[in-house]
Amino acid sequence: MRRNVSIEAVLIVQVVFLVGVVTSLVTAGPSLRGRLEREFTGRPVLPVVPIPRETPLTIEPLYDDPEVVSDEELAAVLKKVQPRFPKSQLKPNFVEHALRTWWLKAEFQDPDVMSGQALKDYLVDHGKYLASWGNDVEPLLMDRPEGVAIRWGKETGASVHHDHWLASLTEAGVGLHEPVFTPSRQDMTIYNVLQEALRDFRVDEVETEWSALAFGLWLPPTKSWQSNNGRELSFDILAQRLMRGDKKLGVCSGTHRVYSLMVLIRLDDEYHILSPEIRTAAYSHLERVRDLISESQFPDGHWASNWADGKVSVEKPISDEAFKHVIATGHHLEWLAIAPTDLHPPREVILKAADWVIRTTTEQTQSQILERYTFFSHVGNALSLWRKTHPADFWKKWEAEHPYDPEAPVSALDVR
Amino acid sequence: MSGAVLDRPPMTSPKPEAPVADLVTFEERLPQEWKWSRRLAGCVLALGLVYAWFGLKPLWHTDVWGHLNYGRWIVSHGTLPATEPTMPLAQGVPFVDPYWLCQVLGYWTIQGLGVAGIQGVSSLMITTMGALLLHRCWQRTRSMGFAYLGLAAFLWLDWSTLAIVRPQLAGLLCFCVLLHRMTSPRATTIDWVLVPATHLVWANMHGSFVLGLALQGAFVAGRALDLLRRTGALRSVWHDHFVRRWLLWLQLSAVATLVNPYGIGLYLEVWRVSGNPNLASLTEWQTLDIRATHGLVFVASVVALAMLYRFTPRRIASWEVLTLVGLALASLWSARFLSWWAPVAAVLGTVHLHASLRRWCPWQAMPAPSPRSGKWTVVTLGLMWIFLGYSPLGMRLIHGKDAVLEKSVSEYTPLGAVEYLRESPPEGLVFNVFEFGDYLQWAGPPGIRVFVNSHAHLVPREVWLHYLQVIEQTAGWEEVFDRYGVNTVMVDTKYREPLIRRMKDNAAWKIGYQDSRAVVFVRKASI
Numbered sequence: 001m002r003r004n005v006s007i008e009a010v011l012i013v014q015v016v017f018l019v020g021v022v023t024s025l026v027t028a029g030p031s032l033r034g035r036l037e038r039e040f041t042g043r044p045v046l047p048v049v050p051i052p053r054e055t056p057l058t059i060e061p062l063y064d065d066p067e068v069v070s071d072e073e074l075a076a077v078l079k080k081v082q083p084r085f086p087k088s089q090l091k092p093n094f095v096e097h098a099l100r101t102w103w104l105k106a107e108f109q110d111p112d113v114m115s116g117q118a119l120k121d122y123l124v125d126h127g128k129y130l131a132s133w134g135n136d137v138e139p140l141l142m143d144r145p146e147g148v149a150i151r152w153g154k155e156t157g158a159s160v161h162h163d164h165w166l167a168s169l170t171e172a173g174v175g176l177h178e179p180v181f182t183p184s185r186q187d188m189t190i191y192n193v194l195q196e197a198l199r200d201f202r203v204d205e206v207e208t209e210w211s212a213l214a215f216g217l218w219l220p221p222t223k224s225w226q227s228n229n230g231r232e233l234s235f236d237i238l239a240q241r242l243m244r245g246d247k248k249l250g251v252c253s254g255t256h257r258v259y260s261l262m263v264l265i266r267l268d269d270e271y272h273i274l275s276p277e278i279r280t281a282a283y284s285h286l287e288r289v290r291d292l293i294s295e296s297q298f299p300d301g302h303w304a305s306n307w308a309d310g311k312v313s314v315e316k317p318i319s320d321e322a323f324k325h326v327i328a329t330g331h332h333l334e335w336l337a338i339a340p341t342d343l344h345p346p347r348e349v350i351l352k353a354a355d356w357v358i359r360t361t362t363e364q365t366q367s368q369i370l371e372r373y374t375f376f377s378h379v380g381n382a383l384s385l386w387r388k389t390h391p392a393d394f395w396k397k398w399e400a401e402h403p404y405d406p407e408a409p410v411s412a413l414d415v416r
Numbered sequence: 417m418s419g420a421v422l423d424r425p426p427m428t429s430p431k432p433e434a435p436v437a438d439l440v441t442f443e444e445r446l447p448q449e450w451k452w453s454r455r456l457a458g459c460v461l462a463l464g465l466v467y468a469w470f471g472l473k474p475l476w477h478t479d480v481w482g483h484l485n486y487g488r489w490i491v492s493h494g495t496l497p498a499t500e501p502t503m504p505l506a507q508g509v510p511f512v513d514p515y516w517l518c519q520v521l522g523y524w525t526i527q528g529l530g531v532a533g534i535q536g537v538s539s540l541m542i543t544t545m546g547a548l549l550l551h552r553c554w555q556r557t558r559s560m561g562f563a564y565l566g567l568a569a570f571l572w573l574d575w576s577t578l579a580i581v582r583p584q585l586a587g588l589l590c591f592c593v594l595l596h597r598m599t600s601p602r603a604t605t606i607d608w609v610l611v612p613a614t615h616l617v618w619a620n621m622h623g624s625f626v627l628g629l630a631l632q633g634a635f636v637a638g639r640a641l642d643l644l645r646r647t648g649a650l651r652s653v654w655h656d657h658f659v660r661r662w663l664l665w666l667q668l669s670a671v672a673t674l675v676n677p678y679g680i681g682l683y684l685e686v687w688r689v690s691g692n693p694n695l696a697s698l699t700e701w702q703t704l705d706i707r708a709t710h711g712l713v714f715v716a717s718v719v720a721l722a723m724l725y726r727f728t729p730r731r732i733a734s735w736e737v738l739t740l741v742g743l744a745l746a747s748l749w750s751a752r753f754l755s756w757w758a759p760v761a762a763v764l765g766t767v768h769l770h771a772s773l774r775r776w777c778p779w780q781a782m783p784a785p786s787p788r789s790g791k792w793t794v795v796t797l798g799l800m801w802i803f804l805g806y807s808p809l810g811m812r813l814i815h816g817k818d819a820v821l822e823k824s825v826s827e828y829t830p831l832g833a834v835e836y837l838r839e840s841p842p843e844g845l846v847f848n849v850f851e852f853g854d855y856l857q858w859a860g861p862p863g864i865r866v867f868v869n870s871h872a873h874l875v876p877r878e879v880w881l882h883y884l885q886v887i888e889q890t891a892g893w894e895e896v897f898d899r900y901g902v903n904t905v906m907v908d909t910k911y912r913e914p915l916i917r918r919m920k921d922n923a924a925w926k927i928g929y930q931d932s933r934a935v936v937f938v939r940k941a942s943i
Binding site: 004010014017023024025028035036232233244245 | 498507508509655657660664687876899
C-alpha cells in the first residue's frame, strides 16, 4: 500500500522552499533586484551615476604661441565669431557652439551680441526657446521620468548632434545645479540632463563624440558606470569607440573624434581613467593622425575633408566645398592646442594652417560667417587655445583697450 | 619347441571420447544476476547502433566551438565573466552564462580526449536518452517491438536537435531523466534526491530547466484535474499521494535551480533571452514553418497523436494533454521547442499506439519471458565492447588514436580559411558570418576580433542590425566595414554567393583565401 507523504515532510519542504527563495532574493544585488522589478512592474530601471563634482573639469591649453596667432589676428577672428544671432528661430546648434567657445563669463559691449549668460539661458529655459520658435516646433528640452532629454537630429529647432547640448554647456563651465526649465517642470538641473544622457547612451550609436567629451569632464575619477540596459560602460570603451572605423568617418570629417580622444588622454594624465593598453592604443591612434595631417596638408595650409587619406588627399584632391576646409583645419588646430608636442606635426604645418584659417575667417562677411557659424566658432576657440587663453578672457581685455564703437561696422568687408 | 615368445603388448581399453562441454552446466555456474536476457542484448544492439551513429557524426561548425571557447575562458581565468569577454563589439554587455557547467566540462573533455571525447560524450548522452525512453516505452507496453518504435520515433522527431552538439543536449537529457522518473509507476526514495539533483545540474547546464519545472507543474495540475473530475472534492486533491509527492518535488526542484552562480537572476536571464529581438533573425527561434522539413515532421506527429488519442482505449491522464498541448503551442511559437516535444510525443504515441492496436489485434497479454543465460551476457558485453571500442572515443581511450579533425567536423567547418588566418593574422576587426564566429574564436589566431558569434543575444542591437545589413546587402552595407574598421571579411560559400560576388567586384578588397567552404577577403589598404 502506498505510503502518503507525511505532513511533516510537507512542512519541511515548505520551509526549505521559502528559505531558498528568500535567500536568493536577499542575496541578489541591487541591480538584479532593479531588473526584476522592471520585468514585473514594467517600470524602467534608472541607474544613478555618482557625479563627483559640482563644476565640470576643464582642459587647459598648453601653449602661448604668438607666432601661431598674434593678438591682432586673434581679435579679428574673435570679432567675426561673436554670437550675433537673430532672435527669431534661433538655432540651438549655433547657441551651443557659441557658448562652448565664449563660455558663461563672456560679456560684450555690443548689445547685439549675446552674452554667455544669455546663451546659457536660451538653452536651459524652455520659455526662451518658445519665445524664439513659437508653438509650431517640438520643444528642445524633453521631460523624462527622472531626467531631461534633449531633442536632437536634423528636425527644425533641434540640437543636431547627440549630447552636443550637454557637452557645450559642460565645456562652458555651467555647474551641475544650474536650473533647467522644461515645458512642464521647474525643478530639473544639469544633473538631471547628465543622468539621462548617461542612461540612454549607446556605444554603437552614430555619434558618440560629445557624449564622451561630456562624460569625461564630469565623471573622473569614476571610470565605469551602467547604462539603462545594464551594459557596463567605461572610458576604455568610449576611447575604443572613438578610435573605431575609418578616420574620415564621424562628424566634421572625423575631427571631433580626434578632439574627444585627446581630451580623454588629457584627463587620463590626471585621473587615470584609461587602462594602460587603451591609453597606448589611443596615443598611437593620435600619432597616426599626426602623421596623416603632416602628409595631407595643402600648400596653402588647409586640410581637406579627406585628410585621413594622407598624401593621396593632396595628390588626388577631391572637390570639397570651402567650408569643409575650414572644418578640417579649424578642428585640427583645436585638438593640437591641447596635445603634447610629440603629437604635433612639424611646426611649419601648424603655422601654415593657422595662417590659412585666420586669413580665410577674416575674409568672410558677417552673413557668410553666420551661415557657417558652427565651423568658424571652432576656429575662434582653437586660436584662443594657441594663446593659452579663452575667448571671453581675451575679448574682455581687448575690449577694455579697444572699446566697442557702435558706429563702426562689424568688419571692413561688410562695409564693402 | 621353437620360436621366441614375444611379450604381448599390454591390452589397452579404447580411449573414451572427450566429453562435450555441457553448456547447461556452464551456465548454471554463473550467478543469476549475471545471466542477462536476450531482450537486454537486443536493447544494447539498438542503443549501440544509436551510439555508433552519433559517435561518428561530425561536429557541427557552430555552437559547440563557441561554448568550448567560453569554457576555455572560464577555466583559464578561474571565474565566470561578468560581461561578454570574447566579442569586442559586445564589451560591457552583462553576461549571464546558464551553460557554464557544460562549457567547462566540454573544455576539459576536449583537452583530455580531443574531438573524439566531444563526439563520444555527446553520443553517450543521446544513447542515455534513448535508453531511458526505450525503457519507459517497454515498461508501459511490455513489447520490445513497440519500445524500439518509440525510440525510433524520438530519433526521427528530434533528429535536427540531436545532430548538433551543444548544451541543449544536456538539457534534453535532463528532461528525459525527469520524464522517466515522473512516468515511473513506482517512485523510490532515491527519486526524492534524483529529481531535484537533476534540476540543480540542469540549471547550470542549460536554460531549458524551466521546462522541467513546467513538466512537473503539468503533472501536478493534470493529476489535480483528474481527481477533481472524478471526485469533485478538493480534499481528494490535497490527500492524493501523487499530488503531494509531485508538488513537493516541484518545490524542491525549484529551490535546487537556485543553486547556480546567478541565483534567481538566472530566471530573469532565461526570460530576457527568449525575448531578445536579435534572436528573431535565427531560424530556430522563429515561429515554426510547417512547410520546412521539421515543420512537416511536427505536423505529422500532431496528426498521428490526435488520431491515437481519439481511438486509444487507455485512460488519458490530464497531464498528457497539458504537456502535449503546451509543448505543441510552444513549438508553433518557436521551433526550438520541438526538441522537448519529441520525447513526450514519442513515449505517449508509442503507449497509445500499442493500446489501440491491441484493441483491434489482441495478442498475448503478457510477453513471453526473455531467456536469460550467460550466452546473452557474453553477447551483450561483446556488443558493448564493439560499439565502445571501435568508436572514436574508444579509439582514443584504448588505442590513444586521435580522431582526424577533417573527418570529425562538418563539411562546412572553415578549416582552411582559419588555417590561413592563423598564418596571416588579421589586423583589426574581422567581419564574419554568424556561423563561423564560434570556430574562428576557438581555432583562429589568438585574440582574433570577430564581429559576431552564435551568442546573438549578447550582440548589441545596433551591431546586430549592421551585421544583417551586410548579410542582406541592404543600402549602405559596404559602409559598415568602414564604420567598424573591418579589414578582413570571411564568408561561407554555401549561402553567401551574392555577397561574395559583390565583394569581388569591390576594388577596395582582394581575395586572401578561397576554398570550397569559405572565402576570406582582405582590404587592400587597411584602415
